[in-house]
Amino acid sequence: MDSLDLQFIAYETVFFWISSAGIAYLGFAGLEMVWDHFLKLRTGWRETAANITIYIGNILLDFLGLGVLFVIGLAVVEPLAFFELPKNWWFWPLALLAADLSYYWMHRLEHEIRVFWAVHVVHHSSPEFNMTTALRLSWLESLYEWVFFVPMILLGFGVVETLIALFIVIQYQSWVHTEKIGSLGILDKIFNTPSVHRVHHGSDAECLDKNYGGILMAWDHLFGTYQAEIRPVTYGLTEPLWSSNPFTINFHEFGNIAQDLKSQKGWRKKRVALFGAPGSLNRDQ
Numbered sequence: 001m002d003s004l005d006l007q008f009i010a011y012e013t014v015f016f017w018i019s020s021a022g023i024a025y026l027g028f029a030g031l032e033m034v035w036d037h038f039l040k041l042r043t044g045w046r047e048t049a050a051n052i053t054i055y056i057g058n059i060l061l062d063f064l065g066l067g068v069l070f071v072i073g074l075a076v077v078e079p080l081a082f083f084e085l086p087k088n089w090w091f092w093p094l095a096l097l098a099a100d101l102s103y104y105w106m107h108r109l110e111h112e113i114r115v116f117w118a119v120h121v122v123h124h125s126s127p128e129f130n131m132t133t134a135l136r137l138s139w140l141e142s143l144y145e146w147v148f149f150v151p152m153i154l155l156g157f158g159v160v161e162t163l164i165a166l167f168i169v170i171q172y173q174s175w176v177h178t179e180k181i182g183s184l185g186i187l188d189k190i191f192n193t194p195s196v197h198r199v200h201h202g203s204d205a206e207c208l209d210k211n212y213g214g215i216l217m218a219w220d221h222l223f224g225t226y227q228a229e230i231r232p233v234t235y236g237l238t239e240p241l242w243s244s245n246p247f248t249i250n251f252h253e254f255g256n257i258a259q260d261l262k263s264q265k266g267w268r269k270k271r272v273a274l275f276g277a278p279g280s281l282n283r284d285q
C-alpha cells in the first residue's frame with residue numbers, strides 16, 4: 001500500500017468522523033427539544049421550526065449546486081499556491097490553526113461590514129438560543145465565504161485539507177449553542193464554549209461584536225474581542241426582527257440596505273450603507 005492509498009484512507013476516516021459528529025449533533029438537538037417540551041422550557045416552537053426549515057433549505061441549495069461554489073472557488077486558486085506543504089506530523093495542527101484564524105477574521109468581518117452582516121445576521125436573528133440555532137445559517141454564505149480561505153490555499157494547504165480543517169472548526173461549534181451547560185471555568189478563556197458563545201449571540205451592550213473564535217479564544221484575546229459571560233444574556237438583534245418566516249429571516253437586511261441606498265444622498269453615504277459597520281449610518285447622521 002503506497003502513500004497515496006494511506007492518505008486516501010486517512011481522508012475517508014476524517015470525513016467519516018466529521019459526518020458522525022454531525023449526525024450525533026442532530027440527535028442531541030432532538031433530545032434537547034424533547035427535554036424542553038416536557039419541562040416547558042420553550043415558550044413556543046416557531047423559532048425552532050424556522051431553524052429547521054432554514055437548515056433544510058441549505059441542504060436543498062447544496063444539492064442544487066450552490067455549495068459547490070465554495071469548492072470551485074478554492075480549486076481555481078490552488079494552481080497559484082506559493083508552496084506545497086509536506087504532509088508531516090505538524091501539517092494538520094497547523095492546518096487547524098490556520099483554519100481557525102481564517103474563520104475568526106471571516107466571522108469578525110461579517111459583523112463589521114454591513115453587506116456581509118446582511119448574510120450573517122440570519123444566524124443572530126433568533127431571540128432563543130438552543131442547539132437548533134446552530135442550523136440557522138444563511139442560504140447565501142457559500143457565495144463568498146470561500147474567499148476568506150484563499151490564503152490557506154496560497155500557502156500550500158490544498159483544497160481538500162483546507163475543507164477538512166474548516167469542517168472541523170465548524171462542526172466543533174455545534175455543541176456551544178445551548179443554555180444547558182454553564183460556565184466551564186478556565187476553559188471558557190481558552191476554548192469556544194457555551195458560556196462564551198452565549199455572549200456572542202447577545203444583544204446587550206457588552207456582548208456586541210465579541211467572541212468570534214471558532215475553536216480557540218486565543219484570537220479574541222490577541223485582537224481585543226474577548227468578553228466573558230457576566231450576566232444572563234438577551235439573545236437576538238438590537239432591533240428585534242419579530243418574524244419567524246425563513247424568507248424574511250434570510251433577506252430582511254438586504255431590504256433595509258436597499259432602502260438606505262435609495263434614501264441616502266451622495267456616494268459616501270451610499271458606501272457606508274453597503275460597506276460600513278452595521279448601525280454606522282445612523283451614527284453618522
